[in-house]
Structures are given as C-alpha cells and as structure tokens.
Amino acid sequence: MKNTMVFAKRNLLEVFRDPLSWIFCIAFPIVMLVIMSIVNSAIPKEGMTLFRIDNLAGGIAIFGQMFVMLFTAIAVAKDRSGAFLTRLYSSPMKSSNFVFGYILPMLLTAVIQVIVSLIAAVVISFISDYSLSIGGLLFTVVAVIPSALMFSAIGFLFGALFNEKAAPGICSIIISLGAMVGGIWFDVEGVGGFMYKIGRCLPFLYATKLARAAITLDFGVKEFLIPLGVVVFAAIVLTVLASIVFNSKMRADQR
Amino acid sequence: MGYAIRTEKLVKQYKDKTAVDGLTLTVNEGELIALLGVNGAGKTTTVKMLTCLTKPTDGKAEIMGHDIMKEPDEVKRLVGVSPQDTSVAENLTVKENLEFMAGLYLSKDKADSAVARTIKAFGLEEFSGKKAKLLSGGWKRKLSIAMAIIGEPKVLFLDEPTLGLDVLARRQLWREIEALKKDMTIVLTTHYMEEAQALADRIVIMSEGKVYAVGTLAELEKMTGKKGLEDVFVSIVERME
Numbered sequence A: 001m002k003n004t005m006v007f008a009k010r011n012l013l014e015v016f017r018d019p020l021s022w023i024f025c026i027a028f029p030i031v032m033l034v035i036m037s038i039v040n041s042a043i044p045k046e047g048m049t050l051f052r053i054d055n056l057a058g059g060i061a062i063f064g065q066m067f068v069m070l071f072t073a074i075a076v077a078k079d080r081s082g083a084f085l086t087r088l089y090s091s092p093m094k095s096s097n098f099v100f101g102y103i104l105p106m107l108l109t110a111v112i113q114v115i116v117s118l119i120a121a122v123v124i125s126f127i128s129d130y131s132l133s134i135g136g137l138l139f140t141v142v143a144v145i146p147s148a149l150m151f152s153a154i155g156f157l158f159g160a161l162f163n164e165k166a167a168p169g170i171c172s173i174i175i176s177l178g179a180m181v182g183g184i185w186f187d188v189e190g191v192g193g194f195m196y197k198i199g200r201c202l203p204f205l206y207a208t209k210l211a212r213a214a215i216t217l218d219f220g221v222k223e224f225l226i227p228l229g230v231v232v233f234a235a236i237v238l239t240v241l242a243s244i245v246f247n248s249k250m251r252a253d254q255r
Numbered sequence B: 001m002g003y004a005i006r007t008e009k010l011v012k013q014y015k016d017k018t019a020v021d022g023l024t025l026t027v028n029e030g031e032l033i034a035l036l037g038v039n040g041a042g043k044t045t046t047v048k049m050l051t052c053l054t055k056p057t058d059g060k061a062e063i064m065g066h067d068i069m070k071e072p073d074e075v076k077r078l079v080g081v082s083p084q085d086t087s088v089a090e091n092l093t094v095k096e097n098l099e100f101m102a103g104l105y106l107s108k109d110k111a112d113s114a115v116a117r118t119i120k121a122f123g124l125e126e127f128s129g130k131k132a133k134l135l136s137g138g139w140k141r142k143l144s145i146a147m148a149i150i151g152e153p154k155v156l157f158l159d160e161p162t163l164g165l166d167v168l169a170r171r172q173l174w175r176e177i178e179a180l181k182k183d184m185t186i187v188l189t190t191h192y193m194e195e196a197q198a199l200a201d202r203i204v205i206m207s208e209g210k211v212y213a214v215g216t217l218a219e220l221e222k223m224t225g226k227k228g229l230e231d232v233f234v235s236i237v238e239r240m241e
Helices: A002-016 A019-042 A053-081 A084-089 A095-127 A134-143 A145-161 A166-181 A193-201 A204-215 A221-253 B043-050 B072-078 B094-105 B108-121 B137-149 B167-180 B193-199 B217-224 B229-240
Strands: B003-014 B017-028 B032-036 B058-063 B079-082 B155-159 B185-190 B202-207 B210-215
Touching (some): A002 A053, A002 A095, A002 B094, A019 A095, A053 A084, A053 A095, A053 A145, A053 A166, A053 A204, A095 A134, A095 A145, A134 A204, A145 A166, A145 A204, A166 A193, A166 A204, A193 A204, A204 A221, B003 B043, B003 B185, B017 B185, B017 B210, B032 B043, B032 B193, B043 B155, B072 B079, B079 B137, B094 B137, B185 B193, B193 B229, B202 B217, B210 B217
Parallel strands (some): B032 B185, B032 B202
Antiparallel strands (some): B003 B017, B202 B210
C-alpha cells in the first residue's frame, strides 16, 4: 500500500506538471461546453434538447474523461520506453503497486476534471437561465467514477500494449469513435442504424447516458441502472485486463 | 569478511545469442569490482540478472547469501541500480526524485533524513528544487546514482555511470563513487580503461559473454607481462579470441 501511494504521488505530480494535461483535461472540455452552449442558444428550442446544458454537461464530463485515458496511455508508454521503469522493476515494488499507482492518480484527475466541468455548467446554466439540480450535479461526481476507472483502465491497457508514439494515436481514434458512438455530440439513438448498433456494443454510450441521468437524478432502469451496470462491468473487466497485460509485459521484459 | 556476490556458471541465452556464458565470480563485501569489456561483452546482462531484471537461463547467483531466483524480493531490498540510461522522473524536482525512491525503501522518518543526507553528500543543494529535465547530463547522472543509493543498498550496481560525460563531469563522478566505496559493495560496468584503473579494487575482463580474466591491475599486468590496463586488456582479449 505504501509503495502504491508513493508511486501514485509521483504519477500525479507528473500529470499536474504537464501543461498539456491542463489544456486537454480541463480547458478543452470547458471550451467545448461554452461553444456548444452558444450553438444551443442559436438554434430553435423546440425538439432540440441535446445541447441544452443538462444534457451537454453530462456528455462533456465523459468527453473530458476520454482525455484522461489519453494521458494515462502516454504516462505508461513513456515510462516503459525509458529506463525509469527498469529502475523500478529492480526495486521492492510489486505489480499491484504499478497497476494502482498508475490508475489512482488518473482517477483523481478525472474526478477533478468532472467537478471543474460541472462548475462551468452551473455558470452557463445561470447565464442561459436554465436551472440545474445541485443534488444532481453532486451525485454526478460520484456516478461517473466507474467511467473514470474505465477510461483510466483503457489508457493503462494501451500504454502497456503500445509505444510512446502509437499509444496517443490509438487513443485519439478511440476519443473520436467514443464521442460519435457515445452520443456526446448528437443523438445516436435517434440516428439509429449502424452507428447505434456499434454504440450499443461499446461502453461509451452507456457512460454518457449514465452521466446525463445522474445530472437529472433520473434513476430509471433504462436510463440509469442498465448503463451503470454496463459501465461498472466494463470498468472491472478492463482494469483486470490491463493489469494482466501490464504484468505479462513486465515478465516479458525480465526474460 | 563474507561474499556480497557469488555466481556459479551463470548463463543468459537469447534465441541465437549467448549474452552471458558460464559466469563464475565472487565479489567480497566492501569491494569495488569493474566489469570491463567492449559493447556486447555481457556486462549489462550480468547486471540485469544480478538485480532480478532478467532471469538467468542457467546457473546460480546469490546476493548477500540470497538466491536471485528463489528470493528476488529479498535481493531487490539489498541492491541499488543506476541503469545505463539516465532513469529519473523528468517532471519531478531533484528532491522529489530522491523522496520518491526513499519512500519505496525506507520508513517515513528514515526517508526524510536520508533525502537531506544524500542531497548534501552529492552536493545537490543548489539544484534540489529544480526539475530533473532541466539538469545537465552530469548532474542527471549524479542524481541517478543518488537515487540508487538512497535506499541504503548493500550492493550498488552502476551500469556505465560516466557514459557520454565530459572529462570534468567524469572526474567529479569518480570522486562521488570513491566516497561510496566505504559503505557498500559496488559493481561498475565500463568500457573506459582509465575508469576501471582509477576506481576498481579488482577488474573482470569480459568478452562475448565470457570472463577472460579477473584480478587486480598488478595481478593482470603480471599475468600478461604488459604495463597499463589498455595493453593488458588487448593482450588478454586477443589471446582468448
């Protein structure tokens, strides 16, 4: 446990001191929130609710978490490409120290990022004269923790599998794909067809639905409970998978 | 005085290459031994096996009486490594890098005093708040060695510690290594003859994964009839190949 916390602190400092983390994890989602709110104010209100702040805030919270995935992948791939992990492999650190030492700080980063995005949403809601439930916003911070774990685990998996050059590119593809089939920028259910079929097979759409349901405190089975179950299941499976892959890479390095 | 390191017919075989071929060696406690050889001689692979970074294909090795295959956790607590490439956390300050490594090996109280002591011992006071990525090559290498010794290892492995450094930085680092000799057993890999000559109590001459000769400089000179390590090295390697 001590070594996990020592390693987690190091990883947290590395992320917080990288200006790109601030730009992509905090600034970019807020900018998108503002832009989409401006778009929303310019389109007819009837029948178009996707860009309304209660829908937008949940989508943006998940969109921001996708960048946490990117930064987890970069952090792991970068450490693997240098000699820093070589030093740590010969230290008393165990494989669990590595796994949780990478995931915990990213989880914290994701939670901070969600809080900042929701605060921005509150400010926009005041400006746009649309009231958001404070209870719903507070609940959202907790409700999106499983998806934060899921994205951190995906990042950890890609960081363990790919090198420093390939991992960010693959994460960028996942971000684009996840945003589209996850229904962040348009109503993928409404579009239907192939896009919706893919969306239903991946966890991103459920993560977005879960965040949106949490903001409005909608605890319906289809809106909240099923998405929660899918995201929790995906988070657990991906965390276990990422740990197995990282451990096998560690063993391969020691052959 | 006991043995710090003992290896017996240690082998590391990769697909079609034998990186280390039957290494049998003993290193006494408190001794500084230099593994000297050209690139590909098997020096780094030997260090990797002795620090549990890679598993031997065959043979046996002990660090302070602990088997590297059967007791890797014990071995990892006893060794410190400064790898060939500078291995520091780039975005952390000098002090934070040392705190990080101390935190992995020592209790909180001991870690704090070890950090202060190491910063002073390595003359890092001026740079303690500076990010590692902003340090020059020489200071980064110094920090890398400081990170390797902060856990109070019994055996320190320095893999090509002065590679790529200018002559002044190299001499400065030699002084730091000299100062460490009294506290721990040191295994140094190098292909600089003058480095082995200046620092080592005994020199192990390696080539193509094999140990060709082991001894003090005087012993090796007597064995070959040559003067100076460079001539000794060339004579031994040419004779064996």
